[in-house]
Amino acid sequence: MAAPIAKGSGMKQIRDAIVIGSGIIGSAIAFALTRAGIRRVTLVEKGPLVSGMTRRNAGLVHPFQAHPLLCDLANASYDFYNQWAISFGGKSPFVETGAAVVSNFAAPERFAMWNAHANASEIEPAALTARYPNVTDQFRAVMFSPRAGYADAVITAQALVNTAKANGLEVQTGTQAKQIVVKQRHVQGVQTTTGELEAPMVVIAAGGWSERLLAPLGISLQLRFRRGIVEFYEQPPTITHELPMLLDANSTFFFRPHPYHMSAAGRVSLESQTQGIESLDEFVSASDSTSVKQFVEACLAEFANVSTKRAHPILYDTPKDGLPALGRIANIDGLYVAVGFGTSAFAVAPAVGETLAQLLVDGSAARDVSSFSPLR
Ligand SMILES: Cc1cc2nc3c(=O)[nH]c(=O)nc-3n(C[C@H](O)[C@H](O)[C@H](O)COP(=O)(O)OP(=O)(O)OC[C@H]3O[C@@H](n4cnc5c(N)ncnc54)[C@H](O)[C@@H]3O)c2cc1C
Known part of the structure; x- marks a missing residue:
């Protein structure tokens, strides 16, 4: 000691x-x-x-990352989170959900990279619905990995x-x-x-x-700051099956289940924000909330009538590339x-x-x- x-x-x-x-x-x-x-x-x-x-972050663990090395680091980290109980004992904070990237276009550009580096494979939209019956089968392309989940960060x-x-x-x-x-x-x-x-x-x-x-x-x-939002919904009572993590092919939107019959979803803004880290204001605009909700509804029709219980903005930083x-x-x-x-x-x-x-x-x-x- x-x-x-x-x-x-x-x-x-x-x-x-x-x-x-x-x-x-x-x-x-x-x-x-x-x-x-x-x-x-x-x-x-x-x-x-x-x-x-x-x-403020959503604690997402999935291999659908923007670069092969990030896919590799995410896959190794998944093993770490998934074996938490063995390594540390006690209750694991990690909840395994599987993750699907859904697209309205056939063969999105990143699918080839994820096929090669993310331990993920393209599946028929109907196969996703068969596994998660609440998820619509109305997409053109779906990529799935069971090696995904979330934890309280x-x-x-x-x-x-x-x-x-x-x-x-x-x-x-x-x-x-x-x-x-x-x-x-x-x-x-x-x-x-x-x-x-x-x-x-x-x-x-x-x-x-x-x-x-x-x-x-x-x-x-040369860090650049971007703003996004995370929203929480009460899960509709008609949802009786497990839900996966859902992502769009541009990595702009996400959805995941959340403890206590809640769900979390969010939007990563594409607008580059040049102000520094201290400039985060707490305002969440109605249009941002609506865009997140539209993604969720497109995946899970039963969420059509739910309203946001709480929401918060979040900043993230990356170098300019x-x-x-x-x-x-x-x-x-x-x-x-x-x-x-x-x-x-x-x-x-x-x-x-x-x-x-x-x-x-x-x-x-x-x-x-x-x-x-x-x-x-
Ligand atoms: C919609 C949306 C969803 C997101 N979801 C996720 C997600 O699921 N998972 C994820 O990882 N990220 C997510 N992010 C990104 C997230 O915002 C952050 O990028 C991420 O949490 C950064 O982690 P970090 O450890 O690098 O930095 P931070 O968590 O910011 O930690 C930096 C720490 O350093 C401390 N510090 C700073 N300066 C000093 C100093 N001089 N001396 C001592 N201490 C100092 C700070 O107080 C802080 O605690 C999301 C972003 C958006 C917009």
Whole structure:
């Protein structure tokens, strides 16, 4: 068990690795680093645990991702979530649903990629209805994977952190990382609002806030912010069968079941929003809500008469090519980033953690993540 660290003591605290940000990505990394045997790991979080965008996200786990490497990371992460009860004991937060991508057009462009990389196959629309009788068979094309589901993102991140704490993870909440300390191109540690942490390895997993830590080093990930909404409905009583996760072929809309006879659905906005992470306003427009409802009704006719019980907006960030930044910052020894996973963050987080742990411990990872190189 690591010795407790006195907050605000003014003394430098010596650590082996520091992770900045306790969203699903930072929590999964902290978990993986302690699991890989790194002894003195500190997780620094400016707010309460899991207080960023993970708190608002839909916790989707599915392989229908935008890049083959994301499909691979999602498939590996599915195994992690699905074996939760074996690894951690207790009740698993993960609910398996299967996922279908539905399209009104024959053979959408991404189906070939998902066929090759997502462990998914195209099925007849009628086959989806046979498996999930409440889902319409009125689509032209359907791709299905049973390897999908969802979990409460906050509970999952907290569970990862708590497990890591049992392995010696030190958590400093209410502590903002102010500056990455770098000398002669080597990371020295992190200056925080409560003191200085000295460590040879620092991982920035601060979501949309990450640019602020990188800017003084002359580094930009060129993050773009997009806005979306998540809506919750009461499930109509006529729904008597299990429901799958449903996605459209452009990855704009999603639907999934939710505990307590509720359902969740959402829209990922296609409009690029250039304002920063602090600019999220809580307004959910009627037209946004209507567009989500139209997708749900097109899939599940019985939802025609349900109304929204609650809704919230959500921001996500990605570098400008839409793919994440994952790996070492090439010109600074010991500085790593795991940022910009957008709507895939929860789906890929465990495998991202494992990959970063390999990079930190061995200097290389089993997966080639060079296509997500931070300064590409
Ligand atoms: C409609 C819609 C649906 C979505 N659904 C999903 C989904 O199902 N799954 C999913 O993964 N994503 C989803 N997203 C995306 C989601 O919004 C985020 O992109 C994702 O949760 C980011 O996770 P993260 O761990 O990278 O960042 P965050 O959860 O934002 O975590 C970053 C953390 O770093 C902390 N931090 C920041 N700066 C500092 C600092 N200087 N010092 C210390 N701490 C700091 C923050 O307080 C925060 O807790 C969805 C988005 C939309 C629009």
